Amino acid sequence: MLTDRTDTRAKLWRTASVQRGYFTAAQAKDAGYSYQAQRYHTQHGNWLQVDRAIYRFREFVDLPAEGDEQLVRWSLWSKGRAAVSHATALTMHDLGTASPSRIHMTVPRNFRQQTDALILHRAELTEGDVEERVGYRVTTPLRALVECAAVGEDQNALDIAIAKALSQGLVTQPKLLYAAQQVGPRAELGVERALAAAS
Structure with a gap:
C-alpha cells in the first residue's frame, strides 16, 4: 500500500516539531522518505541541510529563535x-x-x-x-x-x-x-x- 505524501510529511513534522524543526536522515527514512526523496527536498529548498544527514524544515528558520x-x-x-x-x-x-x-x-x-x-x-x-x-x-x-x-x-x-x-x-x-x-x-x-x- 502506498503511503500518502501528506501522512509522510505529517509523521516527519511531528518528529521535527519537538526538535526545533531538525531531523536526521534516519528519522526521515522512518517517516517514509527514501534517500532519493530526501535529496529532492534538499535540492528544491524544502529542507535545509545543516550537517551530514541532518536537516531542518525551512519553516522553522523563520520562527523567533529561543537561543538553544x-x-x-x-x-x-x-x-x-x-x-x-x-x-x-x-x-x-x-x-x-x-x-x-x-x-x-x-x-x-x-x-x-x-x-x-x-x-x-x-x-x-x-x-x-x-x-x-x-x-x-x-x-x-x-x-x-x-x-x-x-x-x-x-x-x-x-x-x-x-x-x-x-x-x-x-x-x-x-x-x-x-x-x-x-x-x-x-x-x-x-x-x-x-x-x-x-x-
Whole structure:
C-alpha cells in the first residue's frame, strides 16, 4: 500500500516539531522518505541541510529563535548520546556569567565522532546527572558546577555561579561537596574555594 505524501510529511513534522524543526536522515527514512526523496527536498529548498544527514524544515528558520536551537542540532549529531555540559550548561541554567564561545558537551567514553565545533568531554553520566529539555539533554546545575570546577574553570566565575545556585536553592553545600569529592581533588578544591567565598 502506498503511503500518502501528506501522512509522510505529517509523521516527519511531528518528529521535527519537538526538535526545533531538525531531523536526521534516519528519522526521515522512518517517516517514509527514501534517500532519493530526501535529496529532492534538499535540492528544491524544502529542507535545509545543516550537517551530514541532518536537516531542518525551512519553516522553522523563520520562527523567533529561543537561543538553544544549536543544542538540538548537536544532540542529533551525537545520535542523542551527548548532553550539554560544563560552562554551556551553566548558561542554560542561568548560572553562567558569560556565554561560552564554543559549546561544551559530555559524551560517553566510547563515543568516536569528532568535530572542531564542540568541546567534547568524556564521562559516563547517570540518569540523575541530566535533565531533559526540548530536543536535547543538559547536565543538572549540580553536575555542571562540579564539571566546571574539575576542568579548572575561572575561579571567579565558579564562585559567582555557586553563590547564585545556593541562593536560588538549586544546590546545597553538602550535595555540592559530595559531588565534587566523587569527581576528584581538583573539583573538590574549586568547590571548597567557592563555598568559602560565598560564606
